[in-house]
Amino acid sequence: MKQVLTDLQLRDLRHVWHPCSQMKDYEAFPPIVIKKGQGVWLYDEHDQRYLDAVSSWWVNLFGHANPRISKALSEQAFTLEHTIFANFTHEPAIQLAEKLTALAPQGLHKVFFADNGSSAIEVALKMSFQYHMQTGKPAKKRFLALTDAYHGETIGALSIGGVGLYNEVYQPLLLDTVRAKGPDCFRCPFQEDPASCNAPCSQFVEEQLQAHHEEITAVIIEPLIQAAAGMKMYPPVYLQRLRALCSHYDVHFIADEIAVGFGRTGTLFACQQADIMPDFMCLSKGLTGGYLPLSVVLTTEQIYDAFYDDYGTMKAFLHSHSYSGNTLACRVALEVLTMFQEEQVMEMIQHKGQYMRALAMEAFCDMPYVGEYRQVGLVGAIELVKDRRTKEAFASEERIGYQIYQRALTKGLLIRPLGNVLYFMPPYIISEEEMSFMIHTTKETIEQFFQDRGAKVG
Numbered sequence: 001m002k003q004v005l006t007d008l009q010l011r012d013l014r015h016v017w018h019p020c021s022q023m024k025d026y027e028a029f030p031p032i033v034i035k036k037g038q039g040v041w042l043y044d045e046h047d048q049r050y051l052d053a054v055s056s057w058w059v060n061l062f063g064h065a066n067p068r069i070s071k072a073l074s075e076q077a078f079t080l081e082h083t084i085f086a087n088f089t090h091e092p093a094i095q096l097a098e099k100l101t102a103l104a105p106q107g108l109h110k111v112f113f114a115d116n117g118s119s120a121i122e123v124a125l126k127m128s129f130q131y132h133m134q135t136g137k138p139a140k141k142r143f144l145a146l147t148d149a150y151h152g153e154t155i156g157a158l159s160i161g162g163v164g165l166y167n168e169v170y171q172p173l174l175l176d177t178v179r180a181k182g183p184d185c186f187r188c189p190f191q192e193d194p195a196s197c198n199a200p201c202s203q204f205v206e207e208q209l210q211a212h213h214e215e216i217t218a219v220i221i222e223p224l225i226q227a228a229a230g231m232k233m234y235p236p237v238y239l240q241r242l243r244a245l246c247s248h249y250d251v252h253f254i255a256d257e258i259a260v261g262f263g264r265t266g267t268l269f270a271c272q273q274a275d276i277m278p279d280f281m282c283l284s285k286g287l288t289g290g291y292l293p294l295s296v297v298l299t300t301e302q303i304y305d306a307f308y309d310d311y312g313t314m315k316a317f318l319h320s321h322s323y324s325g326n327t328l329a330c331r332v333a334l335e336v337l338t339m340f341q342e343e344q345v346m347e348m349i350q351h352k353g354q355y356m357r358a359l360a361m362e363a364f365c366d367m368p369y370v371g372e373y374r375q376v377g378l379v380g381a382i383e384l385v386k387d388r389r390t391k392e393a394f395a396s397e398e399r400i401g402y403q404i405y406q407r408a409l410t411k412g413l414l415i416r417p418l419g420n421v422l423y424f425m426p427p428y429i430i431s432e433e434e435m436s437f438m439i440h441t442t443k444e445t446i447e448q449f450f451q452d453r454g455a456k457v458g
Helices: 007-015 067-077 091-103 117-134 155-160 164-173 200-212 236-248 301-305 327-342 345-364 400-410 432-452
Strands: 034-038 041-044 049-052 110-114 142-146 178-180 216-221 252-256 280-283 295-299 370-376 379-384 421-424
Touching: 049 432, 067 327, 091 110, 091 295, 091 327, 110 117, 110 301, 117 155, 117 216, 117 252, 117 280, 117 295, 142 155, 142 200, 155 164, 178 200, 200 216, 200 236, 216 236, 236 252, 327 345, 345 370, 345 379, 345 432, 379 400, 379 432, 400 421, 400 432, 421 432
Parallel strands: 142 178, 142 216, 216 252, 252 280
Antiparallel strands: 034 041, 041 049, 110 295, 280 295, 370 379, 379 421
16 A cells, blocks of 8 residues: 655655665655654654664764753854854864864874865875875875775765775766775685784785885775774774884875764774874764764874975965854864763763673574674674575675665664664663663564565574
8 A cells, every 4th residue: 555645755755865865765665754852762753763773874972852962052052153264263163172182092183174074084185195295205196995995975085985886886086096905804714713813804905005105195994893884893903904004105094983983982982992093083973972064184293294384385285164163063072072071981882882792692693694793882783694604695686684674663763774784873872771672673673574585583
């Protein structure tokens, strides 16, 4: 029977082009109109609620309509909402820069403001290239990135991405990127034990650096988790090896912590687990707790100094956004960082991460179509496979994850898929009861889906 659409759904479909969507899908599965949020829950126009297990595209840290963050935003809105950021500044941006540089890996002392994650990546790429141009290395014009990498949707960020779904059609427009095979611990070609892995797969990066280091300006990587690739997780030793290679070959290390920063991996920043300092660190998403667009690029005094000169030398970094250093966003981000310090957030993440892992391992590890459950910090992923023994994947055109996602929504759970991978990245305030609902509803949905396909699930 054809679904009757509400007035808001009809008006949406008349004008709105949604991101990361084939709009024809919306004919059979129209957009869910969300009217309010509270804690980990989203409520639609019919008062049906959904547990937001993906933090609304990984941005929400402390729940929807958080009273403390909302109060800070409201107060700031009645004082100053925005000002031009060239030759002007404001206290929220100054305080935020001070806090970020104090919390980040030691040596990242300079903060450049942008307004979204992809823009932060563009800033880091341009800074790295211009730095080498202004320090006598004009041949360094290419970037090295990993297979299955994802760094954003603007042209530079898309160029270094390695997920064909997003960038294949745009290849004629993209930069000439050097590509190295990235870590794949689930299907490790070296058959390493994750507990004792010494990252032999880093040799693929080393081979490319050895061959191309004179023309490579920077290596860019998502520390510990390649998120859009399907939450592919790898050990900190890989980052240590990569840092050493970049230093040896005089190549910048860009850490894209947009998805993994601010506690997602169990430490405030993922790079801290490897005890390394990148040359550039890009941050966004959780920076404002899911409230407003904001991103920053942290870098070193050495890189900053290469741009510092008389105006006539034309060495300045002439990059800007209208909303650079937006006052409202900076004030909210400042409140988020203050909450980390005052509310023992990292301890909470550690505790809840252990609880989630125990629940998930019990629920999923014996299921015949679950190839692996993996987790870092409070990010968990279920990789669905056609054959557990061979790790054969389901064909992408079957859209297994998408179908399970749709079914989970009918049960009040939002677990947006990444191909054949279902993942959890809940707000940190999730309770043990809510976490149990999240895990057990996912298990029930997977079992019912495969039963309906005629598969044995016991």
